[in-house]
Amino acid sequence: MQTVPASIMGHTLRRIVFFLLVLLTTLGAMALMVSVFQTDGLSPMELILLVLYAILFSWICVSFWTAFMGFFVILTGRDRWAISRQSGSAPDPAAPPPRAAILMPIYNEDSERVFAGLHAIHQSLADTGQLEGFDFFVLSDTRDPEVWVEEELRWQDMVRALDGKGRIFYRNRPENTSRKSGNLEDFCTRWGGHYRYMIVLDADSIMKGETLVEMVRIMERQPRVALLQTPPVPINRESLFARILQFAGSLYGRMFTAGLNYWQLGESNYWGHNAIIRIQPFLDHCGLPRLPGREPFGGDILSHDFVEAALLRRAGWEVWLAYDLEGSYEEIPPTLIDYAKRDRRWCQGNLQHLRLALASGWNGLSRLHFSMGVMSYLASPLWLLFLIATGVDAYFQTQQETVYFFGENWAPVWPVSFAVEMTTVLLVTLTMLFLPKGLALALLLKDSRLRRAYGGMVKATLSVVLETVFSVLTAPVLMLFQTKFVLAILMRRAVGWPPQQRGDHQTGFREAALTHGVQTLIGIVVGVLSYQYVPAFFWWFIPVLLGLALAIPVSMLSSSIALGRQARALGLFLTPEETAPPKVLGYLEDHLAESEPVLPVLRETPASRFVQALTDPYVNALHRSLLPPREPPGRRRRHYLEGLVHQLEEDGPESLSPAQKRDLIADPDLLLRLHALFWSRPPANAGMLP
Amino acid sequence: MDRGKVSAPAPYMTAPLVAPSSEQLLARLGAYWRALGVSDPDQVAALSQQALRRVAETPESPGPDPVARVILAAGDLLDDWLARALELPRSSRELAAARAALLSGAAPDWPAALFAPPGQADAVVNALRAAIAEPAPPVKPGSMPAQRIDLFDLLSPLRRLQRR
Numbered sequence: 001m002q003t004v005p006a007s008i009m010g011h012t013l014r015r016i017v018f019f020l021l022v023l024l025t026t027l028g029a030m031a032l033m034v035s036v037f038q039t040d041g042l043s044p045m046e047l048i049l050l051v052l053y054a055i056l057f058s059w060i061c062v063s064f065w066t067a068f069m070g071f072f073v074i075l076t077g078r079d080r081w082a083i084s085r086q087s088g089s090a091p092d093p094a095a096p097p098p099r100a101a102i103l104m105p106i107y108n109e110d111s112e113r114v115f116a117g118l119h120a121i122h123q124s125l126a127d128t129g130q131l132e133g134f135d136f137f138v139l140s141d142t143r144d145p146e147v148w149v150e151e152e153l154r155w156q157d158m159v160r161a162l163d164g165k166g167r168i169f170y171r172n173r174p175e176n177t178s179r180k181s182g183n184l185e186d187f188c189t190r191w192g193g194h195y196r197y198m199i200v201l202d203a204d205s206i207m208k209g210e211t212l213v214e215m216v217r218i219m220e221r222q223p224r225v226a227l228l229q230t231p232p233v234p235i236n237r238e239s240l241f242a243r244i245l246q247f248a249g250s251l252y253g254r255m256f257t258a259g260l261n262y263w264q265l266g267e268s269n270y271w272g273h274n275a276i277i278r279i280q281p282f283l284d285h286c287g288l289p290r291l292p293g294r295e296p297f298g299g300d301i302l303s304h305d306f307v308e309a310a311l312l313r314r315a316g317w318e319v320w321l322a323y324d325l326e327g328s329y330e331e332i333p334p335t336l337i338d339y340a341k342r343d344r345r346w347c348q349g350n351l352q353h354l355r356l357a358l359a360s361g362w363n364g365l366s367r368l369h370f371s372m373g374v375m376s377y378l379a380s381p382l383w384l385l386f387l388i389a390t391g392v393d394a395y396f397q398t399q400q401e402t403v404y405f406f407g408e409n410w411a412p413v414w415p416v417s418f419a420v421e422m423t424t425v426l427l428v429t430l431t432m433l434f435l436p437k438g439l440a441l442a443l444l445l446k447d448s449r450l451r452r453a454y455g456g457m458v459k460a461t462l463s464v465v466l467e468t469v470f471s472v473l474t475a476p477v478l479m480l481f482q483t484k485f486v487l488a489i490l491m492r493r494a495v496g497w498p499p500q501q502r503g504d505h506q507t508g509f510r511e512a513a514l515t516h517g518v519q520t521l522i523g524i525v526v527g528v529l530s531y532q533y534v535p536a537f538f539w540w541f542i543p544v545l546l547g548l549a550l551a552i553p554v555s556m557l558s559s560s561i562a563l564g565r566q567a568r569a570l571g572l573f574l575t576p577e578e579t580a581p582p583k584v585l586g587y588l589e590d591h592l593a594e595s596e597p598v599l600p601v602l603r604e605t606p607a608s609r610f611v612q613a614l615t616d617p618y619v620n621a622l623h624r625s626l627l628p629p630r631e632p633p634g635r636r637r638r639h640y641l642e643g644l645v646h647q648l649e650e651d652g653p654e655s656l657s658p659a660q661k662r663d664l665i666a667d668p669d670l671l672l673r674l675h676a677l678f679w680s681r682p683p684a685n686a687g688m689l690p
Numbered sequence: 691m692d693r694g695k696v697s698a699p700a701p702y703m704t705a706p707l708v709a710p711s712s713e714q715l716l717a718r719l720g721a722y723w724r725a726l727g728v729s730d731p732d733q734v735a736a737l738s739q740q741a742l743r744r745v746a747e748t749p750e751s752p753g754p755d756p757v758a759r760v761i762l763a764a765g766d767l768l769d770d771w772l773a774r775a776l777e778l779p780r781s782s783r784e785l786a787a788a789r790a791a792l793l794s795g796a797a798p799d800w801p802a803a804l805f806a807p808p809g810q811a812d813a814v815v816n817a818l819r820a821a822i823a824e825p826a827p828p829v830k831p832g833s834m835p836a837q838r839i840d841l842f843d844l845l846s847p848l849r850r851l852q853r854r
Contacts, residue, residue: 135827156794156823169826185834193830287834291841311837358842600795617726617765618793625787626825652702668786672765673754679722680757681703 010081011265018263021065025432026058032425045393052386059375060432067252067436070259074443079258081265083228083320084214088221097133100197100216100276105139105183107176108147109203113592114138115154117206120587122162124209127583134212135195136168141176141183145661148172149609149619152626153602160598174628174666180272181288181304192279202273205232208327208584215276218322226282226317227309229268229275230328231257235577235585239334239506240567241558244467246332247573251454251464252440257323266318267365272305274328278317282308285315291355296348296489303349306373307356310366327582335507335559336474337515340481347377347485354378380482387544391530394537437464453576463573473554476547480519507559509552516551523548610661611653613671615682620675624668633667641670645677652683706755715742718757722764726793728801737804740767768792771804775815776822787822796821 033053037046073079091098102121106114118136125131138155142148155170162168173186184200192198197219199212207230215228234242234249261268286308291298301307309319333339350373356362357370441464444451454460527545530538538545547554557563567573577585597603601619606612613623633641644660653661665671707714719738728734744763745756754762772788773780792800796817803811843849 137826155825156790159823160794160796160821165820165824166827169824171826189832189834190829191827193832194827283832283834285837287836289836289839291839307839355841356839360840360842617722618790621786621790621793622823625783625790625823627783629783649703650701668783672762673758676754676758676761676765677703679718679761680755681706683702684700684704 007081014081014265015263018065018069021068022058022061025061025065026054029057029425029428030054032428036425045389045396049386049389049393052382052389056379056382056386057429057432059379060429062372063256064432064436066259066263067255067439068259069262070255070257071436071439071443073258073262074255075446079261079324082261082322082324083222083225083266084218084322084324086222088218089223091220098196098216098220099133099135099194100199100212101135101137101187101191101195102199102201102212103137103139103184103187104201104203104205105141105180106151106203107141107180108144109142111147111150111154114151114203115158116588116591116595117204118168119158119162119591119595120584121201121207121209121212122158122164122168123587124207124584125212126209128209128213130209130213133216134167134199136164137187137191138168138170139183139187140170140172141179142172143176143662144658145610145613145665146608146658148662149613149623149665152622153599153609153619156622157597157599157602170626171628172626174630178288178300179302181301181308185287188279188283192283195279197276198279198282199276200273202330204331205274206235206329206584206588207274208582211325211327214325215322219276219278222318222320224318225266225320226278226312227270227275227319229271229319229321230325231321231323232271232274232328232330233326233575233577234332235329235575236331236588237334238561238564238568239559240561240564241336241339242332242334243564243567243573244470244558245339246575246577247454247463248467248471249332250575250577251444251460252436254323255436255440255443257321261321261323264321264365266320267313267363268309268319268321269369270305270309270319272303274330281312281315281317285311285317291352294492296492297352297355301349301356302352303346303373306353306366306369310356310362310369313363313366314361327584329577329585334505336477336555337507337511337559340478340515343377343478343482344485347482348489350374350377351486351489377482377486380479381486383479384483387541391526391534391537391541394534398534398536434468437468440464450576453574453579455571455574455579459571459574466572470554470558472543473547473550474558476523476544477516477519477551477554480522480548505559506561507556509556512552512555516555519548519551523551608653610665613665614674615678617675620671623665624671627666627668627671630667632669641667645670645674648674649677649681707757708755710756712742715757715760719760719764722761726764726768727795727798730801733801733805737764737767737801765789768804772818775803775811776818784822788818790823791818791821794821 030050030053033050037043037050042050079085102118104114104118115138118138122131122136125134138151140148140151142151151172152170155168159165159168169191173183176182178185184198187198197216199207199215201207211230215230218228219225231253233253234246237243237246288301288304288307290300293299312319333342353370353373357367357374362370441461444454444457444460451457451460455463523545526541527538527549530541530545568578581589601612601616609619612619614620641663644656644664647655647660648664656664664674710718716735716738719741720734723734723737728737741760741764744767745759748763768789769780769785772778772792773785776784776788778784778788791797797803797814800814800818803814
């Protein structure tokens, strides 16, 4: 008789325990709700409330039990199935040493920050003495011509500074087909064959050299693993909003990721960056099709990461979350508004998963990952519906006149009160929401080093309390934002926002009023109405109403860098990365603060890099050398380009759109011609002639 | 005031020199050579003369104005030298990369190398070879076939029945 491997037994047992706990807790809460509703039969409104509550409560339950499992794992320090602790097999000594490509896909990002980050990672990797096993690729999908030229110069500067020729590469795609997934596919199909692994970063990712080396080591030991995700810790922002999020991400995040690994094990998910991927299975199984139909559910797969993880799982490969690997960082949006903008970008991709979750052939947990992706955005409109339904139900309750004497009863029949049950439901829900914060705090009691890193127990506790207040205030705002995004996507309407700003900056009154004005109005109107017609409901509703009514000042104040710094000086919202920054973050800071570029052309900041690509002989030659070979333009295209040249001659570069500028500098012959044109007829203010 | 006149903003670029004098051409070429990094006036003069000769030897073509033609000729002179010294094909991306390396400051003595006899500019050539940008490794093609994802369709069981 075949014996079942211990790992399969252990994995199955963990999942049974986890899902049983989720199921039983949900059923318990539902039973309480039903006992309240069922006395006089279920009204349609109560049925709606019950269904909504079941969905939302099970969603909270998954999160709560994940956190609880994480708490348990970290508290006991025992996790025999953590991928980093599994012995695995010894790598084949005859096999060539593994080579890994570190990929940074970028799209119109701040080039200085991108290359400073890569420089820091390079330096940290050099500290390990293992640099020769890694190559760097900047995979640019940038469309903005100004940023494009800047990127080329920064790349060349980095190559010169680090003697990185043949190790640090750059390319800009002529067309950004299929966005980020197409960008990575382009790398895989052209250069992937040179490498066994790729480590995918985001534009604001930072990773320690030791972590990168360890990731490769784990992959070498575990040949069944196709993808290893590290948990990126948020860092480096100074605004109050970002520091609160950094604190929460750092303190609670480690518990949640440990918990995720507890039940997901080798069927984990891919978060799109700070992960290592075995290239061959990725090539074999992760080519993404276009989904049939129109957007938002059809077209390119936007949140490609979840789908790629599911495809790898479908092909029998393992996908792990290395929750205990430290040294993986990312930067987060600095303000509430930027955070919402990022949500807007992610929302459509996640809603697409609604369709994918039901596709055939997926592994069970992959379906759950898809559903969790959907729920992370759908939960908001559902909460809103739940609140509205509760309000409406409460209103109708107040309209009912209580009758004390009826039928054959000689004594008054008092209405049955369900205050105890309802309070229990509310308390259970609040406990599920907030207890994980307490558990994360309790874990600090176990580790004095970590306790100090978070500023000591008192400061950490105060930070948790303040973070909780802040999250209560911002939750209704985010709920309305996400509801708006979901509705806009379903109605195929653009929300119309400028691109997200990644660097620290503050929200002014105008921006805050324009963004949060309607939310504030909703908060005030609903507050007045509920106070007028359902006063009992009003008091329960206060946290939501307050969050909405104060959206403008909260958004403005939380974007303040001064308040963020002041909180830091007071020892609030401290993270280990702030109290004792790892070397790699120090390298990043140094490069951003005081690095002198090797290329003289980078030491000056011209008004336009686009114009510089036309006028400066070096920038022009470098840009031309990086353009991919292309067919000579057809007649129509030639006429179009000639028109642009005339427009440039007459009206100057300001009259051209970024796309038109890009067209002009994307053609090598035209670029050379324009260079000569600028030197023969230099614009009056270009300073080209003495 | 003449109300019949409409004032138009001046064009961004200066008007082309239709029939520039040789002094005007030399002045423009001089400025261009200096922008390329040639500071010795004798070298500037010699290179400018070479560029002018080159233009005179090539048949006139419609398109660039006379000044643009001498500027292009100056660039061609550099490319000729680079192609010879580094054994690169003409009109290639490699040649543009070599020109970028030359102008990047990797070999500060390059203007003298242009006048050096063959074989006497090895230091500059080696410095250039080391400085030529390599944006990507050689392509090693792999295929990434699009995977099949069978989306849920309410009508698919009916279709299956119909097929049977």
